Amino acid sequence: MFKSTSVHWHGIFQNGTNYADGTSFVTQCPIAQNNSFTHNFSAPNQAGTYWYHSHYSVQYCDGLRGALVIYDPDDPLAYMYDVDNASTVITLSDWYHVVAPVLRHIIGTDANSSLINGLGRYAGGPASDLAVINVEQGKRYRMRLVAMSCDPNFNFTIDGHNFTIIEADGQLTDPLPVDQLQILAGQRYSVVLVANQPVDNYWIRSLPSLAGASFEGGTNSAILRYQGAPQVDPTTVQTTIQNPLVETNLHTLINPGAPGIPGYGNADINLDLQITSLGGFFSVNNATFEPPTVPVLQQILSGVDPFNLLPNGSVIPLKANQVVELTMKIVSGPGGPHSFDVVQSAESSTFNYVNPVRRDVVSAGTAGQQMVIRWTTDNSGPWFLHCHIDWHLDAGFAVVMAESPSDTAAHVNPVPRRSYFRRQHFYG
Secondary structure, three states, X not given: OOOOEOOEEEOOOOOOOHHHOOOEOOOEOOEXXXXXOOOOOOOOOOOEEEEEEOOOOOHXXXXXXXXXXXXXXXXXXXXXXXXXXXXXXXXXXXXXXXXXXXXXXXXXXOOOEEEEOOEOOOOOOOOOOOOEEEEOOOOEEEEEEEEOOOOOOEEEEEOOEOEEXXXXXXXXXXXXXXXXXXXXXXXXXXXEEEOOOOOOEEEEXXXXXXXXXXXXXXXXXXXXXXXXXXXXXXXXXXXXXXXXXXXXXXXXXXXXXXXXXXXXXXXXXXXXXXXXXXXXXXXXOOEOOOOOOXXXXXXXXXXXXXXXXXXXXXXXXXXXXXXXXXXXXXXXXXXXXXEEEEEEOOOOOOOOOOOOOEEEEOOOOOOOXXXXXXXXXXXXXXXXEEEOOHXXXXXXXXXXXXXXXXXXXXXXXXXXXXXXXOOOOXXX
């Protein structure tokens, strides 16, 4: 097991506290064995469903991850639900029976199965306990789904129940009824479920995108248990899907609209990232990300010319207060440096600058597709844009967006004295 580590607070803007973002070799060195680092930051004007995880190599694949929820006492959609607490947080993750430092050397590694709230079964394994979500008939529940996987995405359903999406990646959405949603690694959704069915046990199904995945024997499943139902496995049959989530049907509730002048290519800065994969390694515009010996933030604070920041070819300097439009082609699953507006989803041929969904993880689709996002460079510092399929990040699928490097020293100071540690042989 790796003994160095880091903690990234996924989705937290870290405005003015870039050094607390926890991205190894971008904002700090990993925290060395027998050392510590205290994260001290604020999250003003943020509420919603987030998560935290190690951002060192593929360490979070071994379980260094968890949900992070910021509750809003003035939630404008609170009228839609009665219950919203820790009992309705649902984490979805992949389960590997071999530790990540071994698996990271295997091209195309797959999980053995998946877990819901840390519990699950696998083919040929024991009929172990499953996660149980308890509900009371007649009540409405805000369920917060967090996809903490290192690779697969999940198709999430609950037998006999529909639900209404009200949040995507910490951003409230116009309520959208669905009966199935696909959730990618790193994404989060809040859904409102009305417990309006007869008292019984119902299968919660989270089918991972793994070859041969099924629900046989209760694999990839949890239990929705109504108060008064016996403590047994459900016998329900999977609901026929009629209204699955389509990302382009999601619209941001508060302050909708992408920044800048509408129309493709009309931003202040227009970036085109081409993704290629060869021999198990990824490159972005022909550069494979390799961790630098000095964190990017430390390079910036030391006065390195923005166009000479390491690693070569993987750092993109951006001016302050500019609208950026980024087009990415070929591969899926990037997580971004900000919450951004998805003006074109990978599966769509249309653009939406009026009311697109705003989130921090989006699919870039498959070969021949592209996704387009917009954001404003209003948060100085280096930010990691990378694939959230963690095996792909480990294989070089990443770039650093260095926002207004000349302003960073003034924006993020004072940096805690112990933000950086001498790099030893962390990544070997």
